[in-house]
Amino acid sequence: MDLTSSQKKPEFWISARSRRPEPGVFDCARTAFAWLVTGPHPVALDGRRIRGLPPRPVPLDEVGTTLIAKGCPQETRDAVWTALVTRSRAEGGTWTVACVGLALPVLIPVAAKLTNRFRGEVHDIHAAVLTGFLEALTDVDLTRPAILVRLRWAAYRSGHRALRDALDAAAPVADLGARAxxxxxxxxxxxxxxxxxxxxxxxxxxxxxxxxxxxxxxxxxxxxxxxxxxxxxxxxxxxxxxxxxxxxxxxxxxxxxxxxxxxxxxxxxxQLQNRPGAEKTRRPVSPSTSNPGVGDRGTRLPARPRPSRSELEPGAVQETSSCD
Missing domain, CATH: 1.10.10 (Arc Repressor Mutant, subunit A)
Known part of the structure; x- marks a missing residue:
């Protein structure tokens, strides 16, 4: 269902989405988040408890626009993500969707970066990126700074593992030239x-x-x-x-x-070759040899004994070698 003008998509998605349309899980996450901020009573954070936000209920799309602004202090970003992750762990549902929606400006570029030269199916890799993010929500340390940076790194590692698995998997014969x-x-x-x-x-x-x-x-x-x-x-x-x-x-x-x-x-x-008692497979060239070239090869070999007539087969003719 298309959103009406009063249900337009949050502004902080525009730059991330305009680069490359993302299929699958991110479309679902984008749509679910849009419904959270639609209507007369959008889901909001209490700005009075977070330094750097207006002292009022702040809708989540407005929170997202604030977070991606260049002038937003790191302390404000971490305070917002502490509030979001805490509610996600306690209540799940709406607040987990809120976390995913607000993280789309970093999750979408991660997924695009991993798959921009991958010509196979990208849905599994995108799903792995999202899964890594969701798993990190449950145990990311909220007492340390740069919470979103660490969530992004977890999502990237998960997506990277999925990409390596896809590249290491055996490809069909007809698809050998199409792997990334x-x-x-x-x-x-x-x-x-x-x-x-x-x-x-x-x-x-x-x-x-x-x-x-x-x-x-x-x-x-x-x-x-x-x-x-x-x-x-x-x-x-x-x-x-x-x-x-x-x-x-x-x-x-x-x-x-x-x-x-x-x-x-x-x-x-x-170490194995140089261990005591190891058998040497090569004889070192004597340093006194003045010309160890190929011209000297064979000059010191004993002459091969010439077979006697009795050793020759009956009727065989012995040829005289001019080299001897």
């Missing part, structure tokens, strides 16, 4: 690079999250330090160490060098 490139071939997007570094054992999940949240999201380093229970300087040094490891990893990949995992396998092979 893996996440490692998606143009080096920061989120993909960080996830690849975690899977390679270069970074821990906490280190990747620290880089992603403070470099590519809007979480200030001071807030990250507070969330980690560290001083600003200690968190800054931790990020610097993580970025150095990431830079070394990317340099090795760019130069065609061995990854840490491959270097580990090479080192283990060398």
């Amino acid at each position: 490139l893996g996440p490692q071939d998606t143009g080096g997007h920061p989120d993909f690079v960080l996830l690849a570094a975690v899977e390679a054992g270069v970074l821990t999940a906490a280190e990747a999250s620290l880089i992603g949240d403070t470099r590519f999201s809007e979480l200030p380093l001071a807030d990250a330090a507070h969330a980690r229970g560290q001083t600003y300087k200690a968190t800054q040094q931790a990020r610097h160490r993580a970025e150095r490891k990431l830079a070394d990893y990317l340099t090795a990949l760019r130069e065609g060098g061995a990854t840490p995992a491959r270097r580990g396998r090479t080192a283990r092979r060398m």
